[in-house]
Amino acid sequence: MRKDQNLGEYLRSQGVSRRGFLKFCSATASLMALPPSAVAQVAEALAAARRPSVIWLSFQECTGCTESLTRSHSPTVESLIFDAISLDYHHTLQAAAGHGAEAAREAAQEENKGEYILVVDGSIPVDNPAYSTIAGISNLDMLKDSAKDCFAIVSVGTCAAFGGLPGAAPNPTGAVAVSDIITDKPIINVSGCPPIPVVITGVLAHFLTFGTIPELDALGRPTAFFGQNIHDRCYRRPFYERGEFAETFDDEGARKGWCLYKLGCKGPITYNACATVKWNQGMGFPIQAGHGCIACSEPRFWDKGGFYDALSTGDWGTREALLGAAGAGAALGVASAIRARSRKKKAMAEEEA
Amino acid sequence: MENMTLLDFARGPGLQWALWIFCLGVVWRIVGAMYLLGNKDLSKARRTNYIRSGLRAILTRSTPAEAFEEKIRFQHISGYAWHLALFVSVLFFAPHILFFESILGFSWPHLPNTIILFSGAVATALLIALLIRRATHPVQRLISTADDYISIAVVLLPLITGLAAFAHIGLRYETMLALHLLSVELMLIWYPFSKLMHAFMTFPARYQTGTFFGHRGIKA
Amino acid sequence: MSSLDTIPVTTEVATGNVEPLLHEIRHALKRLAGGEQGTTIDLKSLPLAPGEEERIEATLGTGEVRAEVDALGPTLIRETSYPGVWLITHKNADNAVVARFIEVTYIPELLRSQPEDIDAGIDRLESELRT
Incomplete structure (x- = not known):
């Protein structure tokens, strides 16, 4: 796609018919969780869309987010979204490395000043910048440099959005989220460990289509995908209401597909689109596979107690501590009784005198 | 800890402190009260079977005296109904049982959510009705102290936040759940130092009164 | 078949979303018959239990028309x-x-020839005749 072409012209030049384009728009609207009535609007916007430049930075991460995204790269419909953006830098996917690649990044930043989208996966170590570097540039410096002239930042994955696994206690590298460092740019958090691939493409499609920031929740996540919690949209919810729970992973209840609350499912406090969008081309999601939700799209999910501890339980401490408190209580009780008795004795003695 | 959410606090340090204070306070009050039993009754014993008198008092004081029955019927029946509804909601809701199990190490069967929802709503409505009665009834008003009102409030809060969290009313679920836990923790902290201690004291106190009556030869 | 089939897992779970969806279709049909606009329902926007999409399909059954559009991959219209x-x-x-929709309409838009494509076709035919 040439820079001076809009998407409509580009697709026609590729031999894509209007029918094909309408199909693309239907799928894109569905991807963005827009109602089907919005397809016409999407078609109009997409036909006139210009190709945005995307710079993708990977910091302290496991590449799971990129893996997830490339899984969504099923040919034709979604690849059109990727054809339609100009992915100018992604050091995991690109062949080039080193200073040449960095020069390309800087050139793309310069050329698209104020217009490019910065995608970040991974957290940023701030205790010691040397913990993670690319071409000798620390993550912190690279983020600041690339964020300076961007239009908006998309933090892909829980690490970039909230610190994630590197930020889990005791956080040895001093890992922080993008939003802890950059405060003067719009940031869209696409959390998840990894995020649902079509949610990543859905957010990019939103930029491509409308060129705006989607509506965000209090944690900076697009409400189209993170507006409802897993529990509310879970097909196992009726079992919760009836009080039918799997007690172990292989009991009768588990086989009948009963609610996984007792096995530690964090669905009620987790906001994500897993229950509707689902994974692997809509095949299923963790709860459907028989495992509770681990709240991977929520901040500090690694430190929220055991994945298999029921949500209603808490860290109540130790039995010893409770016994200690009881012992202290007993001592106080004895002390106050002795005091009361000595006061009484004194009063009686005074009366007698 | 940095970035700790309200829910994290409620499930962690908040819960720990509340339980410590609860244990300390309850044992303190009970031990202190037990020492009072050491006061010798210097009068001559009229009857010797104190145990029978004690047990009798537990029973007789569980129903109102005949002469008052009609006047306090509402209070009598709704008082029992409220306690029953409370126990059903607190002790037989599956998530609550998991909470108790994590501390006690054993569990028991739960009831379906519809029953819990019903008993929770009944308990809340009754407690509000009893609170209104307390505030408007001339005699009850006269004998009520700040302790009564605060105690009702700290019990009412977990009920309301619990129902709201359950029904997904008001704030987001995780916030409501945190408020529910925090309100329970507030109750646990207030508990030992208030009339809520009646849960531990009622029956022993009645027994003690019974034995005292037995000693003095009072028939009541 | 594979040994996976021998694992006794029940998938007969109901979200209670199938009935309302069918009612929504009924209302949409009545609106259409009454001269109002058609309705499109995105099947991905609903939480459905395993097997429920199949149940919806089975309930709706198969009618007289089947078509396949070959544009950016196949699209099956039934x-x-x-x-x-x-x-x-x-x-x-x-x-x-990539997406599934239930469309309540006289004829799905995708089956109509599109003006832009017709224009492109005219150009092509004219250039064909010139040579």
Whole structure:
């Protein structure tokens, strides 16, 4: 796609018919969780869309987010979204490395000043910048440099959005989220460990289509995908209401597909689109596979107690501590009784005198 | 800890402190009260079977005296109904049982959510009705102290936040759940130092009164 | 079949979303018959239990029309046994489903020839005749 072409012209030049384009728009609207009535609007916007430049930075991460995204790269419909953006830098996917690649990044930043989208996966170590570097540039410096002239930042994955696994206690590298460092740019958090691939493409499609920031929740996540919690949209919810729970992973209840609350499912406090969008081309999601939700799209999910501890339980401490408190209580009780008795004795003695 | 959410606090340090204070306070009050039993009754014993008198008092004081029955019927029946509804909601809701199990190490069967929802709503409505009665009834008003009102409030809060969290009313679920836990923790902290201690004291106190009556030869 | 089939897992779970969806289709049909606009329902926007999408399909049944559009991968368009209710399955070139819709309309938009494509066709035919 040439820079001076809009998407409509580009697709026609590729031999894509209007029918094909309408199909693309239907799928894109569905991807963005827009109602089907919005397809016409999407078609109009997409036909006139210009190709945005995307710079993708990977910091302290496991590449799971990129893996997830490339899984969504099923040919034709979604690849059109990727054809339609100009992915100018992604050091995991690109062949080039080193200073040449960095020069390309800087050139793309310069050329698209104020217009490019910065995608970040991974957290940023701030205790010691040397913990993670690319071409000798620390993550912190690279983020600041690339964020300076961007239009908006998309933090892909829980690490970039909230610190994630590197930020889990005791956080040895001093890992922080993008939003802890950059405060003067719009940031869209696409959390998840990894995020649902079509949610990543859905957010990019939103930029491509409308060129705006989607509506965000209090944690900076697009409400189209993170507006409802897993529990509310879970097909196992009726079992919760009836009080039918799997007690172990292989009991009768588990086989009948009963609610996984007792096995530690964090669905009620987790906001994500897993229950509707689902994974692997809509095949299923963790709860459907028989495992509770681990709240991977929520901040500090690694430190929220055991994945298999029921949500209603808490860290109540130790039995010893409770016994200690009881012992202290007993001592106080004895002390106050002795005091009361000595006061009484004194009063009686005074009366007698 | 940095970035700790309200829910994290409620499930962690908040819960720990509340339980410590609860244990300390309850044992303190009970031990202190037990020492009072050491006061010798210097009068001559009229009857010797104190145990029978004690047990009798537990029973007789569980129903109102005949002469008052009609006047306090509402209070009598709704008082029992409220306690029953409370126990059903607190002790037989599956998530609550998991909470108790994590501390006690054993569990028991739960009831379906519809029953819990019903008993929770009944308990809340009754407690509000009893609170209104307390505030408007001339005699009850006269004998009520700040302790009564605060105690009702700290019990009412977990009920309301619990129902709201359950029904997904008001704030987001995780916030409501945190408020529910925090309100329970507030109750646990207030508990030992208030009339809520009646849960531990009622029956022993009645027994003690019974034995005292037995000693003095009072028939009541 | 594979040994997976011997694992006794029940998938007969109901979300209670199937009935309301069928009612929504009924209302949409009435609106359409009453001269109002058609309705499109995105099947991905609903939480459905395993097997429920199949149940919806089975309930709607198969009608008289079946069509396949070959644009950016196959799109299967099928009228259900209820005239005016169409099931549309968009697939990509790899035959993976990318979106599914239930359209309540006289004829799905995708089946109509599009003015832009007709214009392009005229150009092509004219240049064909010139040579």
